[in-house]
Amino acid sequence: MATVPASPAPGARGAVFWSTVNGGASVLLPFIVFALFARLMSPADLSLAMVAVAMLELLKVIGPQGVYDVVLAYPEEDRRHYRTAGALFLLGGIVTAMVFAGAVLASGRFLDHPLPPVLLILIGKVVFDYAILQPQAILVRRGAMRRLGSRGLAAGVVAGAIGLGVALVATPMTGLAIYYVAQSFVLFAMTAMGTGAWLAPAFDATAAREMASQATRASGVRLSAGVSNYFDQILLSAMAAPAQVGPYNLGKRLEVVVITMSSSFSQLLFQPTFARAGHDERLHLVARGLSTITLICGLPVALFAAFHRDLVPLLFGPQWRAAAGVVALLAVNGFIRALGGVAGALMTVTQRNGRLLALSAFAAVSNMALIALFAAWGVIWAAAAIVLRNLMQTIATLALTSELAGHVPALLIRRVLLPIAVTTAVALGAEAVARLLVSDPVPLVRLAIIAISGALGGVAGLLIVRRQM
Structure with a gap:
């Protein structure tokens, strides 16, 4: 059996750092901006905007995005495959934009409330999201983590300033749509411009055939994940009024935040690492991946769930207080899915997309069935069923x-359950002690108690996970 080092090499630590920067900037800044928009918009208006975004993301994954997972395995010098991938991404972006425009204009036929035409602005997001995939694949192959990491920070700052500015001088819904487009444009610009990674699209039939089988399966995996991420919001919107679906939309936003963070690690760190590793090394690398996801996603989610009754109205405004339980459940759901994504990243780069596709398709179909079954009882019951x-x-x-094989229970107990349990226990224990000392704290004191208790819990969990990295 191959010998695996006990800790990451300096290069690996740098990859973890820049993957964290990219994921954090791609998640935390947009989350802050989203929270500000949630304060500016009513639950009904925000629900309509989120349904449009969900529709866009779902249509986007119907296209050939799985080509990215396959072309990543080819060296940069193999320009035929990268140019062919670029051509497929260009076609996917154009077709998806056209279908999305038609869906928005015809939304009154399949939704109780039609989507406002101003949301057609989101067409720009489709185009840039597809255009970024080819140059991003080359930068990932180069290991250009600094460039990939810094782009999310720049996109969050620039797009947030533009979108919120438009929201204040026009309407919040217009500002939100422009924010999404600006974010995608800045990400594309920093990935493609000045890097030499963007190649002019040129379709090669032979290269396309060589990628077709695995790319089709990988696209199916992405489609299944997209259905799990977004179709439930569209389904609920067809079954209930926007104000009733709003809490679920808000919770899905947190779930997708966690999934986006873990996807950053999968694309920039896990996939290239697993692709280079031998069979005997992968157990250790997956274990480290589980610890990484627990540290970056699991500990914050555990603390959020512990104090969700206070944090949801604090972050999004008092109008969302009733949504606290649903939001907490879906945040936990995002973390659970992120853990499965570590194994998914391994399967994707080791020619097991067929198995992953079957698992993902079952997840998508069963989630929709649970929505249809439990929605009549209330969205919190549907959310709980999906988490389980x-x-x-x-x-x-x-x-x-x-x-x-044979290691899963031990991995989950040591790498996931133990740090999560310690984090939660320390945080809630510290809060209980504080409540004994201050029986009826004013809001600012209550916030300080939560912050200190959460910090103590986070440090306790960090000390455990740090020894496993």
Whole structure:
């Protein structure tokens, strides 16, 4: 059996750092901006905007995005495959933009409330999101983590300033749509311009055939994930009024925040690392991946869930107080799915997209069935059922990965459950002690208690996870 170093090499630590910067900037800044928009908009208006974004993202993954996962395995010098990938991405972006425009204009036929035409602005996001994939693949191959990491920070600052400015002088919905487009444009500009990574699209039939089989399966995996991320919001919107669906939309936003963070690690760190590693190394690398996701996503989610009754109205405004339970459940759901994504990243780069596709398709279909079954009882019941289903799916995905055979229970207990349990116990214990000392704190004191208790819990969890990295 190959010997695996106990800790990451300096290069690996740098990759983790810049993946964290990219994921954090791609998640935290947009989350802050989104929270500001949530304060400016009513639950009904925000729900309509989020349905449009969900529709866009769902249509986007119907296209050939799986080509990215396949072309990543080719060296940069193989220009035929990268130019062909660029051509497929260009076609996917144009077709998706046209279909999205038609869906917005015809939304009154399949939704209780039609989408405002101003949301057609989001067409620009489709185009730039597809255009970024080809140059991003080359930068990932180069290991250009500094460039990939800094782009999210720049996009968040620039797009946030533009979108919020428009919201103040025009309407919040217009500002939100422009914010999404500006964010995608800045990400594309910093990925493609001045890097030499963008190649003029040129379709090569032979290269396309060589990628077709695995790319089709990988696209199916992305489609299934997109259905799990977004179609439930559209389904609920067809079954209930926007104001009723608003809490679920808000919770899905937090879930997607966690998934986006973990996807950054999958694309920039896990996939290239697993692709280079031998079979005997992968158990250790997956274990480290689980610890990384627990540290970056799990500990914050655990603290958020522990204090969700206070944090939801604090972050999004008092009009969202009733949404606290649903938001907390869906944030936990995002973390559970992120853990399964570690095994998914391994399968994607080791020619097991067929198995991953079957698992992802089952997840998408069963989630929709649970929505249809439990929605009549209330969105919180639907959210709870989905969390339980995804927990079982994550355990099954890890167990079906041959490199982890026999190790899954120990990995989950040591790398996930232990740090999460310690973090939560310390945070809630500290809060209980504070309540004994201050029986009825004013809001600012209550906020300080939560901040200090959360910090103590986070440090306790960090000390455990740090020894595992």
